[in-house]
Amino acid sequence: MSMLMLLCELWLWLCTFAGRMTTILEVQDGILKVQWELEELRKRLQEEVPEAERAHLWKREDHLMKKEELLIELLIKMEAHLMKEKELLLREKELLRMQSGQNSTALLQDRSGEWIKHMLMPGLTTLPQHDYDLANALFPKKHGKLPVVRRMYYERLMQKPDVTESFLIEADDSTVPVVLSVVLRDSFGPKVSEMGVSGRAGFFLRDIFELCRSYNPSKFTYQFFSDCNATTAGSRSSSTKERSRPDTLLTASGCTFLIGEDKLSSLSDAEADLTAKVRPLSTMFYGELQFILGYIEAGSAFQWLSIGKNGVVRRVGPTLNLSTDVDRCQYLIAASIC
Structure with a gap:
């Protein structure tokens, strides 16, 4: 099948959602269906089939692989467009505040410094010394709440009242509620590639981290690297092996404070990869710090880790399923505590 015919088929697939915009979740669902058909087709190819049918199956496989590639490309573009929309919204809000000057009304005042306090628990008097201390800090019995814009709050209240009342708080259109609303609504769908x-x-x-840096009274200057390597994240910290960087690094003053590893489907593979990329903490950089924070992620599964002074990696707290509302909220609150 020609590329033109393939593009026409893809266009017709998108047109099945006529009358409304195709969502990221619908494109992801289309990719998963193509991947399922590819899996079934390849099982058939492993069987003994007539040559004529085998040739047809090969053509179909090639067609599906190209369709999958185009859909993934569309998904990446849609996710990039979503991020740009969020940036434009925040810039527009900032422009309104600048234009309003001293005559700013209550609706235009950015109350983010007030709203972020609802997320953050009172500061710890001492750093956690053990894995269970860290688990209690990340998943406290009395947790904070996520401020979201009014429209999202009432949408979620109708859909999941228990979750909404436990984890969300109604807020105005300040920066912190806007960002959290966008993230909570659009950022946690199933991913079809490790890059996703x-x-x-x-x-x-x-x-x-930017919200906490900007609006939390305790300032923390850091560098954050995602999808990184030795070139893009030249941390001087001795917590990671040279030329073998984890996927995510957060550093400050030459020390690594967060290490993360991402996989498409296997949490165990992510843990094995991360374990191979860390080394014991240097006392010269970290003093008597007992561990640093880590995470592993695969598909919709997310797990916090402690990376011990001796380099040993341990799982901390429950594995979160980011496809569920409760675990998404726990994830957001725990990350703000970090």
Whole structure:
């Protein structure tokens, strides 16, 4: 089948959603269906089939692979467009505030410094010393709440009242509620490539750390690298092996404070990869710090880790399923505590 016919088929597939915009989740669903058909087709190819049918199956396989490639390309573009829309929204809000000057009304005032306090628990008097201390800090019995814009709050209240009342709080259109609303609504769909998993982790963590840096009274200057390597993340910290960087690094003053590894489907593979990329913490850089924070992610599964002073990697707290509302909220609150 020619590329033109393939593009026509893809266009017709998109037109099945006529009358409304195709969503990221619908494109992801289309990719998963193509991948399922490819899997079934390849099982058939492993059987003894007539040569004429085998030739047809090969052509169909080639067609499906090209269709999958085009859909993934479309998904990447849609996700990039979503990020640009969010940036434009925030710039528009900032412009309105600048134009309003001293006559700013209550609706235009950015109350982010007030709203972010609802997310953050009172500061720890001492750093966690053990894995269970870290688990209690990341998943406290009395947790904070996520401020979201009014429209999202009432949408979620109708859909999941228990989750909404436990984890969300109604807020105005300040920067923190706007960013959290965008992230909570659009950033946690199923991913169809390892790059997509890394992109979600990188975009989200960068957003949450920037909010905390900008509006939390305790300032923390850092460098955040996602989808990184030795060239893009030249940290002087001795916590990672040279020429073998994890997918995600957060550093400050030459020390690594967060290490992450992303995979498409296997959490165990992500853990094995990350374990191979860390080394014992240097006392020269870290003093008597017992561990640094890590995470592994695969598909919709997310797991916090502690990376011990001796370089040993341990799982901390439950594995979160980011396709569920409760676990998404727990993930967002835990990351803000970090």
